Amino acid sequence: MRMTWQSSMNPLRAAGWLAVAGVLVFVDSAWAEEAASTLDTGDTAWILMSSAVVLLMTPALALFYAGMARSKNVLGTMMHSFFLMGLISVQWAVIGYTMAFGSDVGSFVGGFDYAFLAGVGGEPNPDLAETIPHSAFMAFQMMFAIITTALISGGFAERMRFSAFVIFSLLWATLVYAPVCHWVWGGGWIGSMGALDFAGGTVVHINSGVAALACAIVIGPRLGYPKEPMVPHNLTLTVIGAGLLWFGWFGFNAGSALASDGAAANAFVATHLAAATATLTWCLAEYVARGKASVLGAASGAVAGLVAITPGAGFVGPMSAIAIGAVVGPLCYYAVGLKQTLGYDDSLDAFGVHGVGGTWGALATGIFASAAVGGTDGLLYGNPGQMWPQVVSIVATASYSFAMTFAILKIVDALVGLRVADQDEITGLDLSQHGEVGYNL
Amino acid sequence: MRMTWQSSMNPLRAAGWLAVAGVLVFVDSAWAEEAASTLDTGDTAWILMSSAVVLLMTPALALFYAGMARSKNVLGTMMHSFFLMGLISVQWAVIGYTMAFGSDVGSFVGGFDYAFLAGVGGEPNPDLAETIPHSAFMAFQMMFAIITTALISGGFAERMRFSAFVIFSLLWATLVYAPVCHWVWGGGWIGSMGALDFAGGTVVHINSGVAALACAIVIGPRLGYPKEPMVPHNLTLTVIGAGLLWFGWFGFNAGSALASDGAAANAFVATHLAAATATLTWCLAEYVARGKASVLGAASGAVAGLVAITPGAGFVGPMSAIAIGAVVGPLCYYAVGLKQTLGYDDSLDAFGVHGVGGTWGALATGIFASAAVGGTDGLLYGNPGQMWPQVVSIVATASYSFAMTFAILKIVDALVGLRVADQDEITGLDLSQHGEVGYNL
Amino acid sequence: MRMTWQSSMNPLRAAGWLAVAGVLVFVDSAWAEEAASTLDTGDTAWILMSSAVVLLMTPALALFYAGMARSKNVLGTMMHSFFLMGLISVQWAVIGYTMAFGSDVGSFVGGFDYAFLAGVGGEPNPDLAETIPHSAFMAFQMMFAIITTALISGGFAERMRFSAFVIFSLLWATLVYAPVCHWVWGGGWIGSMGALDFAGGTVVHINSGVAALACAIVIGPRLGYPKEPMVPHNLTLTVIGAGLLWFGWFGFNAGSALASDGAAANAFVATHLAAATATLTWCLAEYVARGKASVLGAASGAVAGLVAITPGAGFVGPMSAIAIGAVVGPLCYYAVGLKQTLGYDDSLDAFGVHGVGGTWGALATGIFASAAVGGTDGLLYGNPGQMWPQVVSIVATASYSFAMTFAILKIVDALVGLRVADQDEITGLDLSQHGEVGYNL
Amino acid sequence: MKKVDAIIKPFKLDEVKESLSAIGIQGITVTEVKGFGRQKGHTELYRGAEYVVDFLPKVKLEIIVKDDLVASVVAAIEKSAKTGRIGDGKIFVQTIDEVVRIRTSERGDQAI
Amino acid sequence: MKKVDAIIKPFKLDEVKESLSAIGIQGITVTEVKGFGRQKGHTELYRGAEYVVDFLPKVKLEIIVKDDLVASVVAAIEKSAKTGRIGDGKIFVQTIDEVVRIRTSERGDQAI
Amino acid sequence: MKKVDAIIKPFKLDEVKESLSAIGIQGITVTEVKGFGRQKGHTELYRGAEYVVDFLPKVKLEIIVKDDLVASVVAAIEKSAKTGRIGDGKIFVQTIDEVVRIRTSERGDQAI
Numbered sequence A, B, C: 001m002r003m004t005w006q007s008s009m010n011p012l013r014a015a016g017w018l019a020v021a022g023v024l025v026f027v028d029s030a031w032a033e034e035a036a037s038t039l040d041t042g043d044t045a046w047i048l049m050s051s052a053v054v055l056l057m058t059p060a061l062a063l064f065y066a067g068m069a070r071s072k073n074v075l076g077t078m079m080h081s082f083f084l085m086g087l088i089s090v091q092w093a094v095i096g097y098t099m100a101f102g103s104d105v106g107s108f109v110g111g112f113d114y115a116f117l118a119g120v121g122g123e124p125n126p127d128l129a130e131t132i133p134h135s136a137f138m139a140f141q142m143m144f145a146i147i148t149t150a151l152i153s154g155g156f157a158e159r160m161r162f163s164a165f166v167i168f169s170l171l172w173a174t175l176v177y178a179p180v181c182h183w184v185w186g187g188g189w190i191g192s193m194g195a196l197d198f199a200g201g202t203v204v205h206i207n208s209g210v211a212a213l214a215c216a217i218v219i220g221p222r223l224g225y226p227k228e229p230m231v232p233h234n235l236t237l238t239v240i241g242a243g244l245l246w247f248g249w250f251g252f253n254a255g256s257a258l259a260s261d262g263a264a265a266n267a268f269v270a271t272h273l274a275a276a277t278a279t280l281t282w283c284l285a286e287y288v289a290r291g292k293a294s295v296l297g298a299a300s301g302a303v304a305g306l307v308a309i310t311p312g313a314g315f316v317g318p319m320s321a322i323a324i325g326a327v328v329g330p331l332c333y334y335a336v337g338l339k340q341t342l343g344y345d346d347s348l349d350a351f352g353v354h355g356v357g358g359t360w361g362a363l364a365t366g367i368f369a370s371a372a373v374g375g376t377d378g379l380l381y382g383n384p385g386q387m388w389p390q391v392v393s394i395v396a397t398a399s400y401s402f403a404m405t406f407a408i409l410k411i412v413d414a415l416v417g418l419r420v421a422d423q424d425e426i427t428g429l430d431l432s433q434h435g436e437v438g439y440n441l
Numbered sequence D, E, F: 001m002k003k004v005d006a007i008i009k010p011f012k013l014d015e016v017k018e019s020l021s022a023i024g025i026q027g028i029t030v031t032e033v034k035g036f037g038r039q040k041g042h043t044e045l046y047r048g049a050e051y052v053v054d055f056l057p058k059v060k061l062e063i064i065v066k067d068d069l070v071a072s073v074v075a076a077i078e079k080s081a082k083t084g085r086i087g088d089g090k091i092f093v094q095t096i097d098e099v100v101r102i103r104t105s106e107r108g109d110q111a112i
């Protein structure tokens, strides 16, 4: 090995950035108008900390996924999550947030009122959350946009060109995530029709899971799949990731109460019990099918349970949460096997877990919702009508996500090519895309 | 390597789960009665976040322990913690919580009022915690039940049959943890006699540490122990684990104030200083004995300090915390050597650290408690009488835990056999019990 | 391999500790005086949790750094962070806190009022923070002292004698960190002259970065540097570390609001956006210079962004944060190359990232500060005068840190020798300094 | 008896193993090695510093065979390991004096 | 001079090393290898997908000895590595032309 | 043709590789091994328990060369790998019957 260094500092580039900065400062000035505050410090503490732990879910996902990839792709797989903490955050500040939560345009998308975060400051915005700073609400939602986009990478892991990944992610977050988020939470048509989605069964999981399926289909299977064995290279990373995901999900779901109250506590409990139960039932399914429960199964079950309870966390009681978790374990265990039957390569099971688990969760919310918990009754509490908006929201999200993802992929493929060269795939993404290797032990 | 997939989805099984779900929903309905709220959002935020970080301690323990195991048992060792996030959570919701905190029955155990979490909702239960949702209190306590049971695995690591582990853990959490928790915190006889245990010196550490000793004795040493070297396979995992444990312990101890106030802050400081000091003094003991301080020593010292301060965190001042930590470092350093003298194989030193450190902590609470901090004076502040309930609580917990653990192990051994076959032990738990391997680097 | 155990328990040593404890308890008694409380539970929850996540940054730094070291130094590098959680915490409780925040002595250092934490209890100290316990404020600040000292180790990694490291760290925290902290935040001359440093651009980053430069120069390059390749041994650790650092930085910066309010939320958003943008622009700089963006680059960019926004987090708006992050990515990318041009071995780029990034951040705070956000306008908002205190604070901190670090190093070298023997450096710190190895896979 | 050593590209291992199985070979010992040869290495970049790595991952197979099988073993490896691109690797043949099967203490051709 | 190669089960390494030390062997070079042989492999399961792994972990010892020690070295390994169960491994003996001790530049038997 | 095996200290690898390149060697295969020899091991300490580790990390080089190059290859390794301290390692020379380049099917000296 030899080492060299080429210095090519360009002062003009720095100057350019400063010029851009000048313009942006102008935007920041708009942002200072204040209203009478109804801010609650406890609620604010809870949402800020929830935002932080939801941010942590993205590196956690990097670990969870990277552990299942092969050694030569460990960094490339991590990059699919980590880089989006950069990309989607800026996208969200510039355009994503306002497209999701700006004033409603045709029930489909938000207007540009909050572009560049104009007007998103330290005072509460009572339309969105009464007792916490508007900027805290925006930050909390930002973390959702990041991880949703990152989840998709499970479908195209170990073979996508990095430049294609960057463009795809930017387009997807803008054209798919932001509108769907608006439909459900930003004042759009799905929320208006009464569909229940507490923390993102449709917006996050069905949306990303179905997108991952489209990716797996369009980009095609990994070289050698399914003949060559492609086994997880370091399950300790996957376990760390799963542990941190579980932790972060408390912020994700219980933080979605947007207050530090009984509703948050109930969502917290429901979240935990569904994850716990699905951990058990995925292991049980493995045991029944093969005679052995595995650690990867336990970690997968935990994530499946967390996915499934996401839409219902604030609407169902603890025993219902256990029921929801109990079903999703075996359901996803069998769903991840579908790819081998049907022939697509959803490499890290983003569709199998998030698409399928999210769909069950959205249905289950309609089944188990209880007015005593979250204000609305579901099927089991005598309100079968709740199933209709749930089904509509599932079908609409899945269709829109699939079609748009498909179209975006085709565009990106035409622009830069979706897939790395065969030789680069054999070498691995770490070296071919990023010029580095994961381990020199 | 060849890959196959056998699909064996069983629709009846799913239907069965739904039937069970129906019944459980009935229970959830009971859960909606509400009282006038005295909920404080700041306290609630603190306890919810504390619950989340205490949950994180269990994956942290998985890492801490797994790093010290051999490579072939890395996943099996992690499973001993991770799986319990599933098992004990459900057990707690169904029966554990009510046995610990239900209305007192004979000072020994709680009644069934909260079975299936009936009546455990978003409103405070003033008997348990006035300003936070009852469900938040329940969740916080749940995390303690999980990690206490997980701690025991240090005593039987690298050789227990997985099925035996599952049954053992379920019985132990029900027959040992729940009652002892009731004795101390749920209105039982130890709490009533005035023993001080702020966050679990007896309930958590003596209880699990002594159980681990019983396990080590009953199950016998690992094949080849102590002749063959059994060195930690990946201390980076242990350091990550120790870091996360330290982090989580703030929730554990300062969260035990059940409010976000000066008492919590003082417990936070005491916790941190004891951990810090024990980190130093364990290293110092190593340096004195062998001339070198080690990273494993620093991590072990930190955990020992955290264990020792657990019962006193809310009762002692910061300088007393330093004294408590200063003693426990060398104490546990020498205690972990006992197993070689006495011949049992407490593989990951669960007894050496938690049993011994917890005992010192319970005594030290009686010594250093100061009324100015937590309302009760100890020996050094002129109240030698406080030593009596401390000693009784130690002896009672240790005796009960040892005897019951012993009995449970004998039953489990008769049922399924405690120990894996020799050949499986040589192969490692990962492959023999779980059909997977940790690393393919 | 053979295993032995030498028992050498010394009861006198334990007795000695107890004697010391007795004295300390006396100090704890002083600590109970109480004032009328203005404590806010939400603010307290936020600061306690922020303290916990800032503590977590130190193990995170251990991972971040250790991943970049060579395999034979993985534990030694971790120890440079982990051990300081012990050492600096105790130092802070005994003497550091009072030197930083005790009553001002000549604008240079704090008096001994809070030595041994006398008077630092559960009630707020309105001079420091009105709505949170004094002990919470002290704990929050303690975490800063720890990580600042740990950051320096990037400059002397892989070659310092452990005993030298311990003495150096103790002296540095006492003679450099505590006074500089007092100058800026404790009532000293830099704060008084109106320099803005929200969360530690000077106190933490310039201070530690410049100290690291002095260390790199005084201790000299690693054997074989730069001829031999010294590549990161496990970038998965570095990514985990970066993820946890990002997470912890929310506590660091938004916690520095010392309340759970709009200011905290704005600092949170600024922090996140700067990190995000620098992640992108470091990758962009790599792409422009070499054609490939890397995961190490993304992680480094994130940290550089977090460093740069630290002093301004509470003073600048979100678009300014983006501008600050945009500049620091390429800036630090080129700065880390300087060492090869100039010939010093800042092994893990503590100066290149923290020194350079912190300096840019301190300047940028003077440029982008906006009265609408944090009460003070900067250059771009028509107040060029703000640049003066910023420049003075940079120059003063850097000069003091460099000179004092240099002097301390010379003293430590004379006392025990700074550097390990060549043979020990070839063997690695893990085995030579700590008697253990990182991996037995 | 002969020992055939083959240095091949790692991703060819399964294919080579199968082609050897196909001609009746029942024992192979495999080692992960690093190869330096005509095939040029790659460049790694860490924080702007560039490292040229000359050693590439390869896999070494050792196969003990009776003398009369050498030609077909070599042919099988040649065929299955070849990609035609530089770095495909080498085969070396050596003479072995004695073979022992530990389990049965068999010696010579029986022991293979 | 001869080179004795032994492929053994990993958990037997310490025992074999000790039995070799006992007969005066002062140098051994050890490599972690993967073995394919009559001993059947195991199955791994990841999210329901089943992988059959044919390569098992083994350890290879290389020992250079003077000609007159070959028999006792082989015997020592045979004895200490044997479990009697399939997969115990093999011993191969080869002729070595020259040995050099790098430190002293000694050659031949002296250099071993 | 001959095979030269050299067991050296790991930190000497780059130097040895360069000295071999300098005399025109174009192919080397490298394996990480553990060596047991006269050089004494080290002690590791875990929670007070002490383990004596006898196996030290070493690197093994295998180089196939034409007969007339053996002497210069051995000399080059000796020179560049020597520190003069115990544990510098050994060089072994063996005879090779045949060499094949997989890519081209060349045999013998051409294939090296």
Ligand SMILES: Nc1ncnc2c1ncn2[C@@H]1O[C@H](COP(=O)(O)OP(=O)(O)O)[C@@H](O)[C@H]1O
Residues within 6 Å of the ligand: D007, D034, D035, D036, D037, D038, D039, D056, D058, D085, D086, D087, D088, D089, D090, F026, F027, F028, F029, F030, F062, F063, F064, F065, F101, F102, F103, F112
């Ligand atoms: N003379 C040699 N001695 C030992 N190993 C060699 C020799 N030549 C080549 N090799 C091994 O074979 C591998 C492939 O050789 P290389 O020269 O790159 O390409 P090719 O096999 O196409 O000629 C090398 O990486 C090295 O491991």
Ligand SMILES: Nc1ncnc2c1ncn2[C@@H]1O[C@H](COP(=O)(O)OP(=O)(O)O)[C@@H](O)[C@H]1O
Residues within 6 Å of the ligand: D026, D027, D028, D029, D030, D062, D063, D064, D065, D101, D102, D103, D112, E007, E034, E035, E036, E037, E038, E039, E056, E058, E085, E086, E087, E088, E089, E090
């Ligand atoms: N012909 C061979 N060439 C090279 N290595 C072999 C050969 N046969 C067996 N081995 C090695 O010996 C190990 C044990 O062989 P195996 O056939 O499984 O059992 P046994 O040694 O009992 O006959 C294999 O895993 C392999 O590493």
Ligand SMILES: Nc1ncnc2c1ncn2[C@@H]1O[C@H](COP(=O)(O)OP(=O)(O)O)[C@@H](O)[C@H]1O
Residues within 6 Å of the ligand: E026, E027, E028, E029, E030, E062, E063, E064, E065, E101, E102, E103, E112, F007, F034, F035, F036, F037, F038, F039, F056, F058, F085, F086, F087, F088, F089, F090
């Ligand atoms: N007889 C031998 N057979 C195989 N390898 C040997 C033999 N003797 C030494 N070695 C290898 O050479 C290395 C160095 O040998 P050692 O005896 O420690 O020092 P020196 O090379 O200075 O004599 C050992 O670690 C081992 O790998």
